[in-house]
Amino acid sequence: MDAQDVEIPLHHGDDRSTGASVNARSLMTTNDLLKYARGMHAWLPSTMGLYVSTLPPCAVSPQEPEQQPSNSFLSEPSQLPRCPDGAYDICSVGVAPSTSTGPRAPLPHQQYRAPGGVPRSVDGLPPGVVLLKGYLTMDEQIRIVHEIRELGIGPGGFYIPSYITGGRLWLHMMCMGLHWEPRTNSYETIRSSHDGATPPPIPAWLVELCGRCLAAASDAAVAAGGSRFPPLQPDICLANFYERSGKLGMHQDKDEMPDSLRAGLPVVSLSLGDATDFQYGKSRDIEEASTVRLESGDLLVFGGPGRMIFHSVSKVHPNTAPPELVRATGLRPGRLNLTFRQYRALTGGPGTRTGTGAGAGAGARGKGTS
Numbered sequence: 152m153d154a155q156d157v158e159i160p161l162h163h164g165d166d167r168s169t170g171a172s173v174n175a176r177s178l179m180t181t182n183d184l185l186k187y188a189r190g191m192h193a194w195l196p197s198t199m200g201l202y203v204s205t206l207p208p209c210a211v212s213p214q215e216p217e218q219q220p221s222n223s224f225l226s227e228p229s230q231l232p233r234c235p236d237g238a239y240d241i242c243s244v245g246v247a248p249s250t251s252t253g254p255r256a257p258l259p260h261q262q263y264r265a266p267g268g269v270p271r272s273v274d275g276l277p278p279g280v281v282l283l284k285g286y287l288t289m290d291e292q293i294r295i296v297h298e299i300r301e302l303g304i305g306p307g308g309f310y311i312p313s314y315i316t317g318g319r320l321w322l323h324m325m326c327m328g329l330h331w332e333p334r335t336n337s338y339e340t341i342r343s344s345h346d347g348a349t350p351p352p353i354p355a356w357l358v359e360l361c362g363r364c365l366a367a368a369s370d371a372a373v374a375a376g377g378s379r380f381p382p383l384q385p386d387i388c389l390a391n392f393y394e395r396s397g398k399l400g401m402h403q404d405k406d407e408m409p410d411s412l413r414a415g416l417p418v419v420s421l422s423l424g425d426a427t428d429f430q431y432g433k434s435r436d437i438e439e440a441s442t443v444r445l446e447s448g449d450l451l452v453f454g455g456p457g458r459m460i461f462h463s464v465s466k467v468h469p470n471t472a473p474p475e476l477v478r479a480t481g482l483r484p485g486r487l488n489l490t491f492r493q494y495r496a497l498t499g500g501p502g503t504r505t506g507t508g509a510g511a512g513a514g515a516r517g518k519g520t521s
């Protein structure tokens with residue numbers, strides 16, 4: 152372990168073979184998804200093209216800052232309010248959507264857009280890594296924040312994960328599709344170490360958005376002389392919310408099944424809210440790592456030859472979220488990141504399951520950061 156490891160718990164842990172077994176679970180069906188939509192909320196497109204949540208705000212009582220255990224790695228207590236059932240709320244309550252009817256001010260991320268509205272691809276990244284600055288429109292960002300917030304205050308919503316050692320990650324997490332368990336570096340069908348909640352399914356429109364993101368990233372890769380990414384049918388989406396002191400140590404994403412990793416199935420990552428420094432490199436050595444800034448609306452994809460890059464989130468830059476996003480959603484200070492993944496590669500042929508849900512069958516191999 153290097154100094155970085157001591158100070159910062161690693162998200163996808165250090166190598167350890169846990170032998171933990173995980174229950175296979177049948178796939179979420181469309182009916183399950185619809186049931187899960189649970190009538191709790193609906194989206195009403197407003198005249199602004201924004202999305203107004205009809206879900207009453209979570210009754211969040213003014214919150215005592217959460218007491219952290221003495222062995223906590225968190226540098227400061229979470230400032231996020233908690234709903235009665237314990238889930239953290241990443242947005243302020245009672246935020247009304249913007250009512251302005253005039254022409255919108257240019258959005259911060261649009262400065263990156265070429266005249267045809269094509270997001271700018273960043274040069275000089277390793278093979279298999281594509282960064283499209285300003286890929287998401289502001290309306291997409293607003294919708295993502297609204298919907299993730301609403302799922303995040305429901306069952307299986309935002310919590311602060313811990314390691315088996317008791318150290319906690321410097322972020323709030325909500326898993327969709329499958330639960331990523333830091334105590335075992337494996338995926339599970341329920342959040343067994345916390346509250347037994349079943350992760351909500353990935354909203355269908357987010358799966359569709361992920362497909363568009365990947366197509367755009369593949370186009371950019373080809374334009375830069377590389378290859379298209381392998382297709383992805385995401386059955387895992389991890390939502391991380393980093394407060395201002397949030398961070399994530401250097402790690403590889405390698406808790407998906409070996410066939411998925413071998414196939415280089417990409418990780419599709421969306422950034423929203425405050426900007427961050429994202430470090431990446433060939434090894435865990437932070438001294439050797441390069442840094443790129445990820446801002447709200449940016450799309451990062453790593454797959455194929457770039458699938459196993461080491462990466463970390465080293466700093467959240469305060470007050471850098473687009474004001475329009477904050478106004479429209481009440482997103483609290485910090486950064487929201489979504490990563491889409493596919494647990495196992497689909498082999499094709501009769502009976503092959505496609506779409507959501509992998510059934511996390513194999514938790515027994517050592518997963519996580521090397």
Ligand SMILES: O=C(O)CCC(=O)C(=O)O
Nearest residue numbers: 162389391404464488490
């Ligand atoms: O927040 C980010 O940009 C990276 C998240 C990440 O590396 C992960 O969830 O594995």
Ligand SMILES: [Fe+2]
Nearest residue numbers: 402403404462
């Ligand atoms: Fe990661």
